[in-house]
Amino acid sequence: MTMNRRAFLGTTAAATAALGTPMILKAQPAEYIIGASLPLTGPFATAGQLVAPAFTMAQKLFNDEGGVAGTPIRFVTEDSGYIPQNSLANYQRALASHGNNLVGYMADSTGAMKLMAPELKGANARIMGSTSFASELADPATHPYQYVSGPSYQSQFDILLENIKAEGGTTVAFIYSNTEFGRDPIAHGRATAERLGLKVVLEEVTKPQGADIPTHVTKLAQSGAEYCILQGYVTGVWPQLIGGARQFGLPTKFRGTFWGMEKIIADRITEQAGPFLAGYEGVMPYRYFWDQADAPRYQTYAKYAGEMFAGTPLEKYLSTWTLQTMCGLEIAFKTLRDTAEAGHELTADNLAETLAGISDWDTGGFFGGPISMVNNAIGTGRVYAYDPESGLFNPTSDWLSV
Amino acid sequence: MGQFLQFAINGLMSGAIYALIAVGIVSVYKATKVVNFAHGYLIMFGAYFYFTFAVIVPQAAWAPAWLASWQPDWLVAAKADAPMFSPLGAVLDWVSNLPRIILGISGAVIANALLGRLVERTLMRPLMGQSIFAMIMVTVGLISILSGASSIIWTADAAFVPHIAPNTPVRFSIGDTMIFLFGADLVNMVIALLLFGGIVLWVRYTKSGIAIRATAEDQSTAYSMGISVPKVFSRAWVLACTTGAIAGAILATRNGVSPTLGLFGFSVLAIVLLGGLDSYVGVFIAAMSVGVLEAMTQWKLGGEWAEIVPYVAVLLVLLVRPHGLMGSKEVERI
Numbered sequence: 001m002t003m004n005r006r007a008f009l010g011t012t013a014a015a016t017a018a019l020g021t022p023m024i025l026k027a028q029p030a031e032y033i034i035g036a037s038l039p040l041t042g043p044f045a046t047a048g049q050l051v052a053p054a055f056t057m058a059q060k061l062f063n064d065e066g067g068v069a070g071t072p073i074r075f076v077t078e079d080s081g082y083i084p085q086n087s088l089a090n091y092q093r094a095l096a097s098h099g100n101n102l103v104g105y106m107a108d109s110t111g112a113m114k115l116m117a118p119e120l121k122g123a124n125a126r127i128m129g130s131t132s133f134a135s136e137l138a139d140p141a142t143h144p145y146q147y148v149s150g151p152s153y154q155s156q157f158d159i160l161l162e163n164i165k166a167e168g169g170t171t172v173a174f175i176y177s178n179t180e181f182g183r184d185p186i187a188h189g190r191a192t193a194e195r196l197g198l199k200v201v202l203e204e205v206t207k208p209q210g211a212d213i214p215t216h217v218t219k220l221a222q223s224g225a226e227y228c229i230l231q232g233y234v235t236g237v238w239p240q241l242i243g244g245a246r247q248f249g250l251p252t253k254f255r256g257t258f259w260g261m262e263k264i265i266a267d268r269i270t271e272q273a274g275p276f277l278a279g280y281e282g283v284m285p286y287r288y289f290w291d292q293a294d295a296p297r298y299q300t301y302a303k304y305a306g307e308m309f310a311g312t313p314l315e316k317y318l319s320t321w322t323l324q325t326m327c328g329l330e331i332a333f334k335t336l337r338d339t340a341e342a343g344h345e346l347t348a349d350n351l352a353e354t355l356a357g358i359s360d361w362d363t364g365g366f367f368g369g370p371i372s373m374v375n376n377a378i379g380t381g382r383v384y385a386y387d388p389e390s391g392l393f394n395p396t397s398d399w400l401s402v
Numbered sequence: 403m404g405q406f407l408q409f410a411i412n413g414l415m416s417g418a419i420y421a422l423i424a425v426g427i428v429s430v431y432k433a434t435k436v437v438n439f440a441h442g443y444l445i446m447f448g449a450y451f452y453f454t455f456a457v458i459v460p461q462a463a464w465a466p467a468w469l470a471s472w473q474p475d476w477l478v479a480a481k482a483d484a485p486m487f488s489p490l491g492a493v494l495d496w497v498s499n500l501p502r503i504i505l506g507i508s509g510a511v512i513a514n515a516l517l518g519r520l521v522e523r524t525l526m527r528p529l530m531g532q533s534i535f536a537m538i539m540v541t542v543g544l545i546s547i548l549s550g551a552s553s554i555i556w557t558a559d560a561a562f563v564p565h566i567a568p569n570t571p572v573r574f575s576i577g578d579t580m581i582f583l584f585g586a587d588l589v590n591m592v593i594a595l596l597l598f599g600g601i602v603l604w605v606r607y608t609k610s611g612i613a614i615r616a617t618a619e620d621q622s623t624a625y626s627m628g629i630s631v632p633k634v635f636s637r638a639w640v641l642a643c644t645t646g647a648i649a650g651a652i653l654a655t656r657n658g659v660s661p662t663l664g665l666f667g668f669s670v671l672a673i674v675l676l677g678g679l680d681s682y683v684g685v686f687i688a689a690m691s692v693g694v695l696e697a698m699t700q701w702k703l704g705g706e707w708a709e710i711v712p713y714v715a716v717l718l719v720l721l722v723r724p725h726g727l728m729g730s731k732e733v734e735r736i
Contacts (some may be wrong), residue, residue, distance in 0.1 A: 204705060217582070244584065
């Protein structure tokens, strides 16, 4: 067969188009995907269902702001039932479905993050945020692609114990759920208490749901603890424990960490059982949503939520759980945008480098001031106390860094 | 000794609730030979019905204000004088809630009874005469239906309900040890024990109860003796669901309402197997033993062990007595 000049040029053009188009498409994806697993069913479904709308809002907001260097972003969420294996399967499915367009992932538990960590290698690596504040994740040496959207549980325990010490406390009890999330800061808390001269008089493990409240309260009463830190609960057990202790007439002061600091739960308990959460305090890494005066980003959320969630409870109030997800997504979005604007490819390694380098970032009011990622976590938070009269958690400390 | 008594009483209070849950499983098994794996989820529905009638309905715009919170002048005056968290304050709060508690319990019992009837008529009765295994598998499928339906109707939101009885603290000393008990838990235990005892007496001494026992013995013979076996099936399911409604309401007051309540049924299944699937007395002893064993393990070994030790004990007993403590030896197992 002979090839004339016209045929040669035509064939070359066709071959270039065939081979080049995928490369162009690969370099310029039509959209970037961030996948997510949420506990829409299972023991923490209340939190999962409140968090899910955050993805819709974040997608619209980020795309209105130009996406990632002009490329729109899309969130793909799936139910995990709070089962880590399901989250891993969801992640693997997202990788298979979206390939390199998948640039990040949000997991839904400490267990899921730990299970997925070994999978994040080579072409399967993506940057990954989550609902977890697990201390083990705040270590770029072992978890370079994973980050914590606030202080780790260990840091939250440190804040609480230092606060207890400053109030003149001498004895403390730890009551925690029999979950990864519950156990996470206990050994560290024991060590911190010892360093501060506080005596840990009780370490009590409970079921995460349906705990035997009378038995636990009895043990707390017998321990004589002045303070009790509750860890590893979301919607249940912690209110019943405090209620039980109050009914017994125990003077113990209760403290909690992030997942036990939601106004919706505190209000519901107050409505049904009276004002026994008065004086309950805990660590919150972020401002509450009603504290918008110095938080321009919250004002933007309020505008979007008012339009997108009109007629639903989210129209006026974003829960702490929703804010935590928004913070995680803001970190991912900033990492993606900064990497793209620096002219780098959005590989996991490039993104991890950008993530670790975030410093003096003005989040628009999530925290008390500009923050930096240290060990892939943000070591700042504030102690708040619940007031049943107003239904608000009010700050009792300044912004604390650990 | 005082501490031992404290944890033993706590365990007995939990055990009484286990017994109330278990009575539904035994009743259905005795009448139909079906192990109802969905019983925990029927209890969850009972809890949600209690939530509906004690919280949602009284808060509706059309409901009279006294239903949500009864505030006659004398009660308002008494509450103003009572110190916060005092025993008197707890009783007065309970009195305010009494109208919705009564509505909640009545509504839950009636609605759950209707649910039991519906399940029996639409899912169980068409399978009469078929393999028992098929009917058991239907109860497994029922778990998904009830679990999904509850999420659609009530969402997965956690919610809280008023205590059935005043939750006043009860304190007394034994030796040098102060014993603490919750008033509501004591009343819950009494309710559970009365219901359990009532059902046992009903099955033993009433015509309908004897019909259940006769059907359990041999369905064909019972039929030929003029007993309406379908009616017996129906009664057993309704009985399981009504006791389940009260068990669900009690569980809701202790733990709040959430879809995880359904999982309680599985732990109670182990208790039923320990006691003997067809023995009320055996199941009662098993429920109380597991309750006490859980509390003792929590006291001495801590929470990590409390979820394991009682069930290891169940397994060990079943190795020696495969038919349970007091179950009939000819019982078929699945």
